[in-house]
Amino acid sequence: MPDCPPRTDAAARSFLRGCFDAAIDAVRPGPAVLANLPDKPEGRCIVVGAGKASAAMAAAIDAAWPDVQLSGVVSTRHGHAVPAGRVRVIEAGHPVPDEHSVEAAQAMLAAVAGLGPDDLVVALISGGGSACLALPAPGLTLADKQAITRALLRSGAPISDMNTIRRHASGIKNGRLALAAAPARVVSLVISDIPGDDLAAVASGPSIADATTPADALAIIDRRAIPVPRDFRRHLLSAPPILPAGSAEAILIASPGQALDAAADYARRCGIAPLLLGDALEGESSALGAAMAATALAETDRPRVLISGGETTVTIGPEGAGRGGRNTEFLLAFALAAKGAEGIWAIAGDSDGIDGTEDAAGAFVSPDSLARADAAGFDALATLARHDSYSLFAATRDLIVTGPTLTNVNDIRAVLVC
Template sequence: MSAAWSDEKARSTLRAMFDAAVAQAAPGPAVLRHLPAPPKGRCIVVGAGKASAAMAAAVDAAWPDVDLTGVVVTRYGHAVPAGRIRILEAAHPVPDEASERAAHAIMAAVQNLGPDDLVIALMSGGGSALLTLPPPGMTLADKRAVNKALLLSGATISEMNAVRRRLSAIKGGRLALAARPARVLTLLISDVPGDDPAVVASGPTVPDQGPPADVDALVARLRLDLPPAARQALAIWPPPPTSREVQSEVRIIAAPSLSLEAAAETARQAGLTPLILGDALEGEARELGTVMSGIARSVRTHGQPLPAPTVLLSGGETTVTIGADGHGKGGRNTEFLLGLAVALQATPGIWAMAGDSDGIDGSDDAAGAFVTPDTLARGREVGHDARQFLKGHDSYSFFDAIGDLIRTGPTLTNVNDIRAIMIT
């Protein structure tokens, strides 16, 4: 059946699925669907994340007659005007001085509130780095060292944020604690497996619901090289507040599962049978690529777990563990795709794409890339051996050289990664 699918048609169909997934998570419409009744008192809008500025603009436009002010922080290049709400920008994935200034500004915005006031916290992926407030005894340099150690460790996003929550003066419900006695409503765009609100942006308004995470054991297992000040803070800084200390409401307004459903509907309209494998796939990016190649080849050869033409859809957040041989560029999506291409070994009739829904895979300018049946051959034509580029974690350079990177620019939302493997 592959003859009916040209390379151009396959690429355009995959891109349409990605675009549908991103559109489903558009911040403006999602915010409007979940706004409460206006408060009797003031409304203070705060927030952090790659989608926070677009979310703030929607709140400002929806409530022109409400006594409303606020401040949110987003990634550099993701700002949009938001009327009465001040938009700040800071660095991601490693925090900078602007991240700390933003955290101080947001904590100041929720001081001296009353019970009739409402705090609307707009949280989305990326907020952990963008909202950085070291606990006593730690500096921003210490926080950056912790963040770098986490990024290089291969830790899952949940594990990273458990450490970040513990070593913060604003995360883990501490922002909501500072806003008492005002009511706190968090509108959240989830980018994490399982949609745990305590994990998105490390939960500045979300108290611990159970026993504190054993961060000491986690640090030991991941062999994190933490600065002395961070180790000292782990010993003396109190754990995040509990739900008995902080009362706040959380509404998840966009999530990976909804975006995958939108991609699936686009696939059906193109004549493909979609199979959603889940929105919480984790693990090493290149290894997931190998696993997914096996499923795709099974479809192609045996019609299992379902016959072609089909598309395998998945979401979640994989990891890339950088070893001594890592020296290149790329994010988890391009590394996943390069691992997939190497494992597929030019199997005919299989195309794939993977991209970060925020438009930035890792820290580079691409959302992701395409894999085609001739990916490896086109790499060889320009002198690139896919296995060597995969070994050096240089997936960006490989796909850039063959013209297969997907560049969307900032999408102003973030529901994590969208992966699609089409078998015809």
């Protein structure tokens, strides 16, 4: 149990890391799948899925059902694969889809073809699946989808806008995978990384259709000036909406709120009162970092830990960027706004273990972070402006490196105020 006020910087860091680890442990794929298995089918079970947790989820169901005629294929990010027994695992591109993403989509459609009403399709869906599963819609090529994805990532668009475009730029998302499996029963087990836990939005809903239309996608493209091919624009203008598959059902098996509740429980066990600020915080990472620092500075009920989640964005201008992700950008902005105030520490990290495209989950901030950055030759404000937060925290040795956690409920942030 950490001391609070902490006698050492190490005690504060240990407490915050404990909050982070407790949150991750609460949403591990294996136990979540086992607690939510559907009834066994009379016929075959075909396992499909996409996302950073899909391989670990598939391994759990394969081990749980040795007596079921089971096969299938799932797609996960490169480096996030684990053996899944009778289920084939394909590693694919993220955050930009690659040729393996297309291979996975084709393999899944083939796996669910020709099924009967006694068969069961279990769709294992988690964050990251939008990129790991890609089948270009009419008027698009893989190169087009890659270019659109890169433009969206640079635009600072919220995940809801990104996934609306993705689902209508796809030949397998927005419920199309479930439609291809008819007349088999389809059950989706979903680990949510989406603010508000809209299950149709996770991985852009390959097995779950939503209420958005091609016109909605086109409106976002125009509003954010996302370049798209002319043929794809024509497709959006003429494409009919996708109707949900009547036999499809979806179960939320792990969520951001569940992770944050576990972090709060850990804090209480340590004798520190938690304040949950919400699991769906969005907006520009640097703006939220500054706002969170202001909240911490104003906190009078101490000791206290401020816990939050969600998915922020980083808008990259035409000048490009250095190295960093949304969590390290949040933390650098937090440190600048906190100005080295005594008794304030913070942690922020992506629950999947990868912040953006770097090898760190996130980082720590302590009262002396800016002083140590200055000693290492970094102008913190200029570093934030060029989106190079990873480099600064690498130099101060404040990065948190977990490796792939094989789950994904988005960002986990905790601020300790003593």
